[in-house]
Amino acid sequence: MDFRHLLVRKYRKTYNMLLAQLIAGPVLHIDETEMKLKDGRGYVWVFASPSATIYIFRRSREGDFLRQMLKNFKGVLVSDFYSAYDGLPCLQQRCLIHLMRDMNRATLDNPFDQELQSITAPFGALLRSIIMTVDEHGLKRRYMQTHANAVEAFFSALAERFYESDASKGLQERLLRNRQRLFTFLKNDGVSWNNNLAENAIKRVSDYREDVGRSVKEAGLAEHLVLLSLYQTCRVRDISFLKFLLSRERDMDTYAAGKHRRRRGPRIEIYPKGYLPSSIGSLRRAGTSRTGITITVESE
Template identity: 45%
Template structure:
């Protein structure tokens, strides 16, 4: 993976899989994965007041940020104002007196990933979760489960190319079949042609 992404200069949006740690680029960890982990633990320990306080504070921070995203999109100029809220959250978590091992686990996780949890506030167009990537890979996972062995590297590359075209057309709201039949090489050109 490090070799594959050696020239990557954008922001890598991923889950908390440790293999991504060695990639030398800006990273954004999926905040939905983190919130889901906290909520799952809270369901198991509903009377854990320390964990409940953490879930409440983190949830309120995310809600504030997501409301801004809903209004203004993933634009740095709109999101940058939330840096102060993030600082208040981190000040709280660093200074919170706690005794429960689960709270300490999450405290360590938040502090370890401090530079990777709110990267999206500093960049235009960077999502705060990896839902798009997970959605896009589902089609490949279904094929992998249906066909135990793809026809080598060439077969995988061809399938991934088609999958990329299909997913891009889906996200841009155009017909993949229409794009392929147009003979054009650019989906954006096809969209312009359709609008004429």
């Protein structure tokens, strides 16, 4: 625990730099998952891009903090359909994989609803044609825009039709409500039509959750998430996490570019100024001063 605490102190600046890069970037993927703690529960939020990942713990699933955090974000936010993202003042792209899963579930629950199928079938055909273009040309605006007229035609026909079944009316309302957030990727370079990047990052939290159960406290989880952020960022950049730590470099961009200088470690490692390990603190409290031992804490 002392070693983890020291690492977090050392790499807090790296963590903050990665967060700043995410907010300044053109695309940001976001997701959240519940985390049970020794003294309650909360939520771990993940913010990810193709070059960085940051995890943040919050006691509540409320998304009010996102307004302040993302007030300077000018890119496209990729997310699921959680309502906390609705009011954020930025361009947004909803995960179409989530939408297709919900459509498939609705179709299975209502196998004889022809009205519902009159929505899901054309939407599926439209999305398949777009994904074929993505597979061939990548997420490039100049190729994606060729589908803009087909998208407008789909929504125009959807808005004009009257549906009777509850399932079809519910899907119609959902699609029209999110009309401006379903195909944002057609108008912007490098924006994904799904949120797989954030969902893959959330798997690291799920693995950790299975390992620790409810034995972790908020302070310990917060420290773990700082190091997990560095680990996952190394992972998406195809960098060795261990080698990055051993390099003693704190700027990951500098390390990835191979511009860092090899630093020789000191012959004797000393604690940072003001840091007192818990083991030494307990010895002091036990009255080690009576033995005449003096413990000096110096700076790096």
